[in-house]
Amino acid sequence: MPKHRFLLINPWIYDFAAHDFWAKPLGLLYIASWLRRSGAEVYFLDCLDPHHPKMPFEPGVKQASRRPDGTGKFFRQRIPKPIFFKDIPRYYYRYGLTFRIFKEELENLPRPNAILVTSGMTYWYPGVFAVIHFCKQRWLGVPVILGGIYATLCYEHALRHSQADFVLKGPAEKTLFPLLEQICNFKPDYLPQMEYDPDAPYPAFDLLRRLDYVCILTSRGCPFRCDYCASSLLFPHFYQRPPEDVFKEILYWHKHYGVKEFAFYDDALLVNAREHALPLFEMLIKSKAELHFHTPNGLHARFITAEVAQKMKLAGVKTVRLGLETASPKRHDQKLTREEFIQAVRYLQEAGFTKEQIGAYILVGLPGQTREEVEETVIFAQRIGVTPRLAEYSPIPGTKLWLEAIKKCRHPIDKDPLFHNNSILPCASNSFELSDLKDIKRKIWHASCKQAKSVLFYKQKERGDRR
Ligand code: SF4
Known part of the structure; x- marks a missing residue:
């Protein structure tokens, strides 16, 4: 019998600001490991991938970067703000791959039995909707399952607006596998537990392009x-x-x-x-x-x-x-x-x-x-x-x-x-006001610069570097 095949997607972030401060879709990577343990073939598409080799050549994209501790900037493209944010004096971005590269990635993948899309902050849902939209265009009839934070906290909104075929609320341990059995006759060899399970596989971090x-x-x-x-x-x-x-x-x-x-x-x-x-x-x-x-x-x-x-x-x-x-x-x-x-x-x-x-x-x-x-x-x-x-x-x-x-x-x-x-x-x-926040941030920044300068001064003094 051919293996079941699942595509797991980490969607874009739509926001005024987003940084990769050790941000990875851990829940989705755990699900990937459960599915693999159950004998399925798993594909992972990370819209936030900071190491995609084609992204540096995409027009209109601000580049991603990494620091030694693994954190860094995502790729980003400036996009129009939602209309009711027109008075907010900040730019709005889509963080991650360009649509063109995302669609190219989808084209290169084989047809899955189901697509699992995760979600982060509730106000990032436009990125989730865009992913679901492109998946539906690519494969007619492949069920799309939406889970994660937005899906749990704004369940009704997701049901009404996301276009996902199924929206799962809460921890996936309880709900995902019964659903996969029902919609694609997937009978897992491994069932995740809600409590500590000594037999649980590690999250599938190896699916990432590079492990920072x-x-x-x-x-x-x-x-x-x-x-x-x-x-x-x-x-x-x-x-x-x-x-x-x-x-x-x-x-x-x-x-x-x-x-x-x-x-x-x-x-x-x-x-x-x-x-x-x-x-x-x-x-x-x-x-x-x-x-x-x-x-x-x-x-x-x-x-x-x-x-x-x-x-x-x-x-x-x-x-x-x-x-x-x-x-x-x-x-x-x-x-x-x-x-x-x-x-x-x-x-x-x-x-x-x-x-x-x-x-x-x-x-x-x-x-x-x-x-x-x-x-x-x-x-x-x-x-x-x-x-x-x-x-x-x-x-x-x-x-x-x-x-x-x-x-x-x-x-x-x-x-x-x-x-x-x-x-x-x-x-x-x-x-x-937002200007107050900016002002407070500026003061914090100045204070840290002052501190950094005085630390440098004393270090130099200690080393006798000063003339
Ligand atoms: S409930 Fe309080 S202590 Fe617990 S994670 Fe949330 S903020 Fe932290």
Whole structure:
């Protein structure tokens, strides 16, 4: 019997800004590995591929680039803004391959039994729709299945507008395989589990053209329930993999593919650190492998002890991101006090992390938030010696803050997910303008330049280089 064949697609991003800060479609790559384990032939088409050999020769494209830590810029093309963003003084882009190259890639692929399209931020749905449109043009009658974050959080919108034949909500473990059996008689040899499965294959990162880094999930879900966060809507449980298992996966990518940069994708890496993260860091230290780790999803400052900080440093953690959110006592929900945050930063500094390595995520544009509140938090972060990283708030349907966001928002966020775009600060108070945000960013930038200059000055002085 011929093998079943599936095409998996990571769609374009449509946005004012997008950077590859260790951004890979991890869920889709897990699905690819389950399908392969079940004996299927799997094809992967990455619209965001920064290494496509033909892209540098495409007209009208800004080039992609890479930094040593694997992050970088996507290819991008400027495109017209959606009409209701006409007053936003920023350019709008499609990030990733040109349509021409995407269509050429589709032409070169054999007809699949089904196409699986993932989705990211809710306001990136135009990229998802474009992918589905081109797939339908290419192969009449091949079912298109849409899943991922947008499909889960804006299920009704996706059902109504995406043109996908099937829209799946929530974790694919439950829904995807029964659907594939129903629509193309695919009988898998392997069934993914909702809990930790020692037999689960690693995500199929080998399908990528080049491995700048690998994303690692040591746990799934989050035991906390922050008002603005969608974590529990996307995966309602929380489990952790045994550290030995995670360690083996890291070494696998390093030994077989030469990967040195790893990004932890966990929502709660340091929860239960004594049984989970600490043994993992110890194994990494003992291995003496020269690996670098990054924590783009943020760490809970409350769980950073002196021991955790030291072992993170020795294990090779290079990028530390802490969720500070806001230093305003008015808004604090007791998840984290200022004192706890200061203590965590002290431990990190004592372990040898620099100001550049420690970034504090500061939420900007919360419902009704003012410029003063953000500035107060930025100053707090700078005073204690960490780099402020502004994270613009995007309202998310189904979260606790959603109803308040609808009330306070200047745009109809419940009508069209395009208005969830955090770049337009959809929910900030009326007095908080985009120009204020630009101004705050400029001040942060100036402060970091000043700091960099003085560090250079003292280094030169130490070396006796100054005349
Ligand atoms: S913001 Fe972080 S801690 Fe809070 S629920 Fe989301 S993932 Fe968990």
